[in-house]
Amino acid sequence: MAKRMQGIMESIQTLCSGDHGNEGFMQDDEDEEEENGVGRLTSWAELLGFGLAVFSEAIAPQLQCFCDRTLGFAVGQGGSREAWIKAVAMAMSLVRKAVKKGWVGALAPAARVMSQALSTASEPITLDIPVPFKAHKVETPSVTVETSAQELTNFFKTMFIMRRMEIAADSLYKSKFIRGFCHLYDGQEAVCVGMEAALNDKDCIITAYRDHCTHLGRGGSVLEVFAELMGRKDGCSLGKGGSMHMYNKKGGFYGGNGIVGAQTPLGAGLAFAQKYLKVEGVTLAMYGDGAANQGQLFEAMNISALWNLPVIYVCENNHYGMGTAEWRSAKSPEYYKRGDYIPGLKVDGMDCLAVKQAVKYAKEYALQNGPMVLEMDTYRYHGHSMSDPGSTYRTRDEISGVRQERDPIERIRKLLLSNNIATVAELKTMEKEAKKEVEDALSKAKESPSPDSDELFTHVYRKGYGAKAYGADRKEVVVKLP
Amino acid sequence: MVRRRFSFGLVSRLSSPIYGRSPCSGGIWTPCLGQKRSFMTAKDLVESEEPEKKVTNRINMFSAINQALHTVLDSDPKSYVFGEDVGFGGVFRCTTALRDKFGRHRVFNTPLCEQAIVGFGIGLASMGNRAIAEIQFADYIFPALDQIVNEAAKYRYRSGNLFNCGGLTVRAPYGAVGHGGHYHSQSPEAFFCHVPGIKVVIPRSPSQAKGLLLASIRDPNPVVFFEPKWLYRLAVEEVPVDDYTLPLSSAEVMRKGSDITLVGWGAQLAIMEEACDEVSKLGISCELIDLRTLIPWDKELVEDSVNKTGRLLVSHEAPVTGGFGAEIAASITNSCFLRLQAPVSRVCGLDTPFPLVFEPFYMPTKNKELQTLGL
Numbered sequence: 001m002a003k004r005m006q007g008i009m010e011s012i013q014t015l016c017s018g019d020h021g022n023e024g025f026m027q028d029d030e031d032e033e034e035e036n037g038v039g040r041l042t043s044w045a046e047l048l049g050f051g052l053a054v055f056s057e058a059i060a061p062q063l064q065c066f067c068d069r070t071l072g073f074a075v076g077q078g079g080s081r082e083a084w085i086k087a088v089a090m091a092m093s094l095v096r097k098a099v100k101k102g103w104v105g106a107l108a109p110a111a112r113v114m115s116q117a118l119s120t121a122s123e124p125i126t127l128d129i130p131v132p133f134k135a136h137k138v139e140t141p142s143v144t145v146e147t148s149a150q151e152l153t154n155f156f157k158t159m160f161i162m163r164r165m166e167i168a169a170d171s172l173y174k175s176k177f178i179r180g181f182c183h184l185y186d187g188q189e190a191v192c193v194g195m196e197a198a199l200n201d202k203d204c205i206i207t208a209y210r211d212h213c214t215h216l217g218r219g220g221s222v223l224e225v226f227a228e229l230m231g232r233k234d235g236c237s238l239g240k241g242g243s244m245h246m247y248n249k250k251g252g253f254y255g256g257n258g259i260v261g262a263q264t265p266l267g268a269g270l271a272f273a274q275k276y277l278k279v280e281g282v283t284l285a286m287y288g289d290g291a292a293n294q295g296q297l298f299e300a301m302n303i304s305a306l307w308n309l310p311v312i313y314v315c316e317n318n319h320y321g322m323g324t325a326e327w328r329s330a331k332s333p334e335y336y337k338r339g340d341y342i343p344g345l346k347v348d349g350m351d352c353l354a355v356k357q358a359v360k361y362a363k364e365y366a367l368q369n370g371p372m373v374l375e376m377d378t379y380r381y382h383g384h385s386m387s388d389p390g391s392t393y394r395t396r397d398e399i400s401g402v403r404q405e406r407d408p409i410e411r412i413r414k415l416l417l418s419n420n421i422a423t424v425a426e427l428k429t430m431e432k433e434a435k436k437e438v439e440d441a442l443s444k445a446k447e448s449p450s451p452d453s454d455e456l457f458t459h460v461y462r463k464g465y466g467a468k469a470y471g472a473d474r475k476e477v478v479v480k481l482p
Numbered sequence: 483m484v485r486r487r488f489s490f491g492l493v494s495r496l497s498s499p500i501y502g503r504s505p506c507s508g509g510i511w512t513p514c515l516g517q518k519r520s521f522m523t524a525k526d527l528v529e530s531e532e533p534e535k536k537v538t539n540r541i542n543m544f545s546a547i548n549q550a551l552h553t554v555l556d557s558d559p560k561s562y563v564f565g566e567d568v569g570f571g572g573v574f575r576c577t578t579a580l581r582d583k584f585g586r587h588r589v590f591n592t593p594l595c596e597q598a599i600v601g602f603g604i605g606l607a608s609m610g611n612r613a614i615a616e617i618q619f620a621d622y623i624f625p626a627l628d629q630i631v632n633e634a635a636k637y638r639y640r641s642g643n644l645f646n647c648g649g650l651t652v653r654a655p656y657g658a659v660g661h662g663g664h665y666h667s668q669s670p671e672a673f674f675c676h677v678p679g680i681k682v683v684i685p686r687s688p689s690q691a692k693g694l695l696l697a698s699i700r701d702p703n704p705v706v707f708f709e710p711k712w713l714y715r716l717a718v719e720e721v722p723v724d725d726y727t728l729p730l731s732s733a734e735v736m737r738k739g740s741d742i743t744l745v746g747w748g749a750q751l752a753i754m755e756e757a758c759d760e761v762s763k764l765g766i767s768c769e770l771i772d773l774r775t776l777i778p779w780d781k782e783l784v785e786d787s788v789n790k791t792g793r794l795l796v797s798h799e800a801p802v803t804g805g806f807g808a809e810i811a812a813s814i815t816n817s818c819f820l821r822l823q824a825p826v827s828r829v830c831g832l833d834t835p836f837p838l839v840f841e842p843f844y845m846p847t848k849n850k851e852l853q854t855l856g857l
Contacts, residue, residue: 291594330593
């Protein structure tokens with residue numbers, strides 16, 4: 001015990017003096033990061049918390065779950081000061097229990113919570129969006145966006161989970177756990193994560209078939225996504241929908257639609273319902289650059305403009321409709337102008353903050369004035385679907401160029417580091433946690449059973465309206481549909 | 483931009499765009515209920531209408547279709563092939579090398595707009611051109627249903643023969659493929675069979691596909707040509723290299739029999755063929771008929787056959803209620819009532835949306851056929 005206390009003191013001393021010993025948790029850091037890390041410790045409470053965090057990682061890693069619970073509570077309540085205070089109180093009570101039982105290591109997580117409470121997690125940070133908006137028949141929103149450390153960290157975590165999930169889906173498909181179709185969203189995560197930051201649960205989203213991450217953003221879980229991809233019972237659509245048909249009722253996520261462009265008139269209908277019922281929410285009808293040439297989109301735009309429906313048409317322009325570049329399929333690839341009488345904005349879709357700003361602006365506009373078009377300039381790293389290598393119609397240099405210069409996760413990582421919100425080590429920890437979460441969900445999903453064969457006949461019609469499914473020769477009633 | 487070139491007539495060495503795998507591999511996805519797909523080869527034809535002693539190539543269905551398109555574009559300078567992604571060869575490689583050979587003005591990509599593709603084709607055809615429109619999957623043909631039903635089918639009729647769009651051929655891959663799910667496996671032929679004014683043609687094999695496609699394109703009526711996507715790579719046979727057509731509205735007897743008549747089309751015939759083989763071991767001789775053209779269908783041949791055998795079984799992948807089998811059943815019951823020794827049976831898909839995981843249960847498999855045959 002005395003030796004351990006000595007160890008703590010030594011590590012604290014090392015940190016304060018700026019020496020770079022080979023302590024376990026400080027692997028391969030840059031000198032600057034080290035400096036920044038130490039420079040951040042402005043209060044004794046933080047210092048204590050930091051030191052005890054070292055202690056806890058060395059001794060009682062399993063007790064971190066206590067800490068996660070309290071942190072999770074605070075984050076779930078919105079990260080406000082009151083929530084943090086409540087979280088600290090919860091942590092203190094846990095500590096009291098643990099000290100009674102002799103678990104000294106519980107002090108460390110509690111201290112970490114305290115230190116986080118004292119930190120500036122939810123104070124606003126003002127940032128500028130580097131790529132300006134382009135507007136059509138409307139004023140551009142301000143390029144200065146207010147965010148907070150909490151929000152940026154959440155962006156990072158969520159996008160990282162989404163990225164891992166899509167990559168895991170890739171390898172699942174290649175090992176034939178997923179069959180059929182699988183359209184991956186990696187590269188485009190900033191669009192759905194930025195959108196969610198500006199929306200609440202009164203808003204609805206309807207999108208096309210590239211919906212795994214949108215489902216996650218609307219409140220789905222990684223387990224549900226994996227199970228649905230593999231066609232298992234625990235999937236969000238009971239395993240009957242598959243990759244292209246994920247839905248979430250509580251989160252107001254209306255899918256998940258296979259036929260290109262068919263979801264846009266549905267979006268107009270959702271918006272009508274919201275307006276009629278005075279819900280004060282908007283609908284985001286999402287579609288791609290390929291779908292922008294579908295007639296039904298223009299029909300939907302016309303009726304939503306005519307009736308001033310609170311719908312925002314979000315065109316996720318990843319520049320390729322399957323294998324066709326946008327300039328080869330559209331006379332006007334300026335999709336934000338395609339609404340003609342509907343105002344539009346072009347947004348850098350690889351920047352979460354720009355997306356958040358645009359959606360916030362569009363939401364205010366839509367609730368008062370009617371529809372708006374947002375074109376998200378984004379990019380997908382994978383091909384259109386798993387059967388498309390993605391390199392026959394674009395060069396690998398283009399893909400790696402975008403990955404290096406515009407990757408949404410890297411952008412947030414740079415913001416977090418440059419604004420001293422997190423250290424490289426903390427980001428690595430977050431990444432590890434995210435990877436673990438995805439892996440756990442994956443293994444759980446693999447254990448999930450296939451749906452029962454009765455499910456073939458369920459939900460064709462509504463329960464009670466009775467329909468019979470005959471056998472193949474239509475002579476005997478094989479199943480009476482529920 | 484990297485572009486791959488495919489040698490004409492050879493099976494691509496690339497992994498297939500979507501449907502290269504054999505349907506029952508990777509047993510985690512589907513419990514394979516004996517649903518192995520093979521298909522009819524030319525040698526099993528009883529009354530072959532193919533020209534004899536021709537030079538043939540051993541090719542698969544998409545290559546046969548590709549050959550037919552090459553032939554048409556060669557022979558008629560006013561023929562055009564267009565659709566989504568046809569330029570590089572199409573998602574099923576049916577249009578490979580066409581653009582390189584005939585140019586961008588005759589073989590071109592369209593944006594993602596089925597209604598406009600077919601409408602555009604109708605307009606082009608009404609000026610006397612051969613417009614060959616490709617719909618990427620038959621499941622996506624529904625936006626174009628209005629154009630086909632209300633414009634294409636009625637053009638000649640409502641203009642008193644002043645105008646027509648006979649040069650229009652709409653090609654679409656249809657049918658189950660093992661893992662297609664809701665929107666890549668549908669068989670919508672029944673919707674079109676309800677429309678007087680168009681023809682619906684479905685081949686069962688590469689040699690049939692080439693001949694029927696050439697006949698459809700040259701037929702002076704608008705034709706919807708459904709190609710069974712499961713057979714694009716799976717079906718390989720000797721196909722004559724020259725220009726030949728097979729007659730439309732003429733069904734073909736694939737196997738002569740005396741006890742029961744089986745009628746089907748497309749990929750389903752392979753399943754029915756297997757069932758016929760099984761029951762023939764028990765001494766039941768089946769007459770297997772490929773309808774080939776669904777409307778106008780060859781009623782006489784089917785009636786003659788049923789008058790000979792006294793029993794009829796119709797089989798198709800589309801859901802049983804309202805499928806085209808219903809029309810055949812009603813028609814034959816009407817004309818051969820006194821000769822029939824048993825009610826007309828149908829072995830078809832179930833009345834549910836085409837399922838994802840449950841596909842083996844939905845499909846009219848060989849066992850369901852055998853069960854209906856009474857074994």
